[in-house]
Amino acid sequence: MRRLLEIEDLSVTFRSRKQTVRAVREISFSMGREKLGIVGESGSGKSVTGRSILALIPPPGEVSVRRLIFDGIDLKDASDATLRKIRGRRISMVMQDPKYALNPVMTIGRQVGEAYLTHHRVTRSEARRKTLEMLATVRIRDPERVYSAYPHEVSGGMGQRIMLAMMLIPDPDLMIADEPTSALDVTVQLQLLSILDDLVTERRMGLIFISHDLELVASFCNRVVIMYAGQIMEVCDAQKLDQAQHPYTRGLMNCLPRIGGERTELPTLARDPAWLEDAL
Amino acid sequence: MIDVQALRISFGEGIDRVQAVRGISFVVNAGESFGLVGESGSGKSTVLRAICGLNHAWQGTITIDGEKQGPKRGKPFFKKVQMVFQDPYGSLHPRHTVDRILSEPVAIHGLEQADERINKTLEEVGLGTDFRFRYPHQLSGGQRQRIAIARVLILEPKILLLDEPTSALDVSIQAEVLNLLSTLRRKRGLTYILVSHDLAVVSHMCDRVAVMNNGKIVEQLDVALINKRDPEHPYTRQLLTASLGYDRHRVDNFKDFGNTV
Numbered sequence: 001m002r003r004l005l006e007i008e009d010l011s012v013t014f015r016s017r018k019q020t021v022r023a024v025r026e027i028s029f030s031m032g033r034e035k036l037g038i039v040g041e042s043g044s045g046k047s048v049t050g051r052s053i054l055a056l057i058p059p060p061g062e063v064s065v066r067r068l069i070f071d072g073i074d075l076k077d078a079s080d081a082t083l084r085k086i087r088g089r090r091i092s093m094v095m096q097d098p099k100y101a102l103n104p105v106m107t108i109g110r111q112v113g114e115a116y117l118t119h120h121r122v123t124r125s126e127a128r129r130k131t132l133e134m135l136a137t138v139r140i141r142d143p144e145r146v147y148s149a150y151p152h153e154v155s156g157g158m159g160q161r162i163m164l165a166m167m168l169i170p171d172p173d174l175m176i177a178d179e180p181t182s183a184l185d186v187t188v189q190l191q192l193l194s195i196l197d198d199l200v201t202e203r204r205m206g207l208i209f210i211s212h213d214l215e216l217v218a219s220f221c222n223r224v225v226i227m228y229a230g231q232i233m234e235v236c237d238a239q240k241l242d243q244a245q246h247p248y249t250r251g252l253m254n255c256l257p258r259i260g261g262e263r264t265e266l267p268t269l270a271r272d273p274a275w276l277e278d279a280l
Numbered sequence: 281m282i283d284v285q286a287l288r289i290s291f292g293e294g295i296d297r298v299q300a301v302r303g304i305s306f307v308v309n310a311g312e313s314f315g316l317v318g319e320s321g322s323g324k325s326t327v328l329r330a331i332c333g334l335n336h337a338w339q340g341t342i343t344i345d346g347e348k349q350g351p352k353r354g355k356p357f358f359k360k361v362q363m364v365f366q367d368p369y370g371s372l373h374p375r376h377t378v379d380r381i382l383s384e385p386v387a388i389h390g391l392e393q394a395d396e397r398i399n400k401t402l403e404e405v406g407l408g409t410d411f412r413f414r415y416p417h418q419l420s421g422g423q424r425q426r427i428a429i430a431r432v433l434i435l436e437p438k439i440l441l442l443d444e445p446t447s448a449l450d451v452s453i454q455a456e457v458l459n460l461l462s463t464l465r466r467k468r469g470l471t472y473i474l475v476s477h478d479l480a481v482v483s484h485m486c487d488r489v490a491v492m493n494n495g496k497i498v499e500q501l502d503v504a505l506i507n508k509r510d511p512e513h514p515y516t517r518q519l520l521t522a523s524l525g526y527d528r529h530r531v532d533n534f535k536d537f538g539n540t541v
Binding site: 156186188190193194197215218219220252255259263265266268269 | 320451452454456458483485507508520524527528530
């Protein structure tokens with residue numbers, strides 16, 4: 001199987017006058033057309049990793065990478081023009097909060113349609129037809145009504161579906177989803193994931209699923225990358241996460257309360273400075 | 281300890297009127313930890329705000345520790361009942377030091393020995409006196425939530441109303457805060473109402489649970505039934521299934537229980 005994405009020695013550094021923060025420290029991983037989860041606590045560098053693939057780290061952030069290959073295309077030294085062709089069209093990104101990511105003064109139909117018009121030479125009526133079709137794909141019950149609504153008129157779960165539609169309409173090969181469902185109720189969350197799941201299966205899309213929810217990722221993804229303090233602690237098969245070796249992964253698993261679990265004190269996570277030295 | 285009967289709460293007037301809570305009743309015994317579970321918009325936080333006196337426009341009866349409560353509460357009430365909010369980034373004053381944050385309730389209630397109280401409470405929430413002169417921005421999320429809990433504890437209340445106290449925290453920090461809350465309840469014999477959308481947290485912390493949907497309690501049950509994965513109401517069942525992780529086949533069977541949001 002040809003690799004969809006290969007990353008070697010990716011580092012992201014934020015320098016300020018007072019201090020230098022190494023948000024991501026020389027991480028490497030590769031993936032095919034699969035569901036790859038990136039899990040970690042806040043500040044572990046998981047979102048920064050996702051953004052740096054699309055070169056979306058603004059200054060003063062500095063990205064350095066030895067190899068960054070997407071579907072045979074070298075993104076490391078790519079020109080802005082090449083990046084523009086790939087960003088949105090072939091790799092798209094779903095953000096966490098639809099409240100901030102959608103344009104509040106544009107109707108939903110227009111902004112979803114815009115994503116299609118930007119990347120395809122089609123007429124407006126064709127874009128409209130495609131938009132309505134895509135809104136139906138993400139299981140919005142009344143696409144016509146939602147098409148002419150504004151973002152504030154829809155609920156959070158609906159907003160997230162709209163964003164998903166917007167990211168899917170150019171038919172990308174790789175989707176980076178940064179906590180796409182964290183703000184939602186559990187049932188809605190799972191419904192959205194099932195849409196993504198079907199797309200990965202039907203369109204053979206690759207998915208990077210960034211989340212802090214270890215259990216959800218374990219049940220949803222094929223493989224999981226565990227990050228801590230900007231480094232990869234461990235990469236394992238999602239099904240075998242309960243047999244994970246690294247003490248950090250085990251610690252994260254153990255400190256979750258469980259339905260029907262012991263009601264004694266929850267084990268807390270003891271962080272070992274040595275983890276940072278012998279990381280993968 | 282807490283007796284809520286036929287509580288109704290609505291917002292707005294005329295056609296914009298939204299009935300957020302539609303006649304709910306429950307009783308919480310002294311020393312018990314009671315869970316309120318539901319999805320967003322189900323009205324669980326609204327119930328808590330009415331019990332705490334933060335929302336004045338409600339109908340029904342709320343009796344706390346034998347006393348019937350009106351819409352407005354006096355100082356003795358707040359000495360007894362305190363609330364911990366979801367977001368420790370929003371609930372602490374950014375320009376007040378921990379010392380000032382903790383002194384305020386002491387001064388309002390005219391309690392004595394403020395100094396000792398502050399030090400003792402800081403120790404009790406596991407922070408120690410080193411933290412006394414720091415600002416909230418110098419603390420991590422977990423430490424902030426501990427300060428929010430300290431601010432509540434310093435009045436030595438009997439009842440704590442906890443509105444999603446750990447949902448803004450990382451899981452490792454969540455474990456620490458939940459442990460702290462369990463220890464405090466055991467040591468001080470506190471009564472808790474815990475509002476959460478996370479069934480695992482509720483099943484870990486509570487004895488009895490009320491499940492809310494669309495402003496009504498659909499089911500009140502013992503936590504043992506959740507642990508046995510055997511609740512009665514289909515809504516509770518669905519919530520439980522959803523909490524057990526992703527399974528492509530289960531998702532297709534999800535029904536819409538008419539949540540308004």
